[in-house]
Amino acid sequence: MTAAKPLRADARRNRxxxxxxxxxxxxxxxxxxxxxxxxxRLAGVGTGTLYRHFPTREALxxxxxxxxxxxxxxxxRRLQATLPAAEALATFLRGMVDHIDAxxxxxxxxxxxxxxxxxALAEGSRALEQAVTDLVAAAVKxxxxxxxxxxxxxxxxLHGIGAAHxxxxxxxxxxxxxxxxxxxxxxxxxxxGQREHEQDGAGMxxxxxxxxxxxxxx
Numbered sequence: 001m002t003a004a005k006p007l008r009a010d011a012r013r014n015r016x017x018x019x020x021x022x023x024x025x026x027x028x029x030x031x032x033x034x035x036x037x038x039x040x041r042l043a044g045v046g047t048g049t050l051y052r053h054f055p056t057r058e059a060l061x062x063x064x065x066x067x068x069x070x071x072x073x074x075x076x077r078r079l080q081a082t083l084p085a086a087e088a089l090a091t092f093l094r095g096m097v098d099h100i101d102a103x104x105x106x107x108x109x110x111x112x113x114x115x116x117x118x119x120a121l122a123e124g125s126r127a128l129e130q131a132v133t134d135l136v137a138a139a140v141k142x143x144x145x146x147x148x149x150x151x152x153x154x155x156x157x158l159h160g161i162g163a164a165h166x167x168x169x170x171x172x173x174x175x176x177x178x179x180x181x182x183x184x185x186x187x188x189x190x191x192x193g194q195r196e197h198e199q200d201g202a203g204m205x206x207x208x209x210x211x212x213x214x215x216x217x218x
Contacts, residue, residue, distance in 0.1 A: 021043040073130075096158055139185070
């Protein structure tokens with residue numbers, strides 16, 4: 001398969017400004033209310049430029065989504081590189097709630113695309129799940145979280161949070177779900193103390209870096 005030709009600098013700028021414009025419209029919740037040609041006007045480019053880069057509304061929406069996923073995956077990698085594993089996982093999950101809260105129009109638009117069966121959403125979900133898998137695996141290796149729950153369960157919780165964004169009191173409930181997820185992952189349930197004692201006696205030493213307490217010291 002032949003690699004796509006790199007875009008010229010001016011073509012790259014036009015593409016980037018179209019994506020940035022669509023991103024703003026996503027956040028305003030107006031993505032499906034505008035005529036597709038209006039994106040060219042809002043971005044200050046010609047309609048020919050719009051259709052050359054994005055032949056359909058869905059192609060433009062998918063480009064925005066790919067950018068969002070890439071940014072979130074980059075953040076997961078930065079957190080993993082700079083924080084203890086348990087703190088990186090907790091910070092990323094709470095940051096996901098912050099992100100959804102700040103971009104609720106984006107969440108509604110993506111929900112509409114998901115209902116339409118966009119393949120880009122499935123691809124992006126896999127990339128995001130891999131980022132979460134890496135964070136969970138690092139925390140398991142560090143002895144901070146249990147090893148019998150995989151990243152799929154965490155992703156299911158995140159998908160549920162995103163899908164419920166229109167509920168009254170959503171933010172408090174979403175934060176509560178993340179707290180439940182972190183508490184469920186933490187190695188501090190009944191019997192853990194005995195298991196840790198047995199492992200200590202086997203020369204494994206105590207587990208370190210427990211998951212940080214919930215936000216607000218609760």
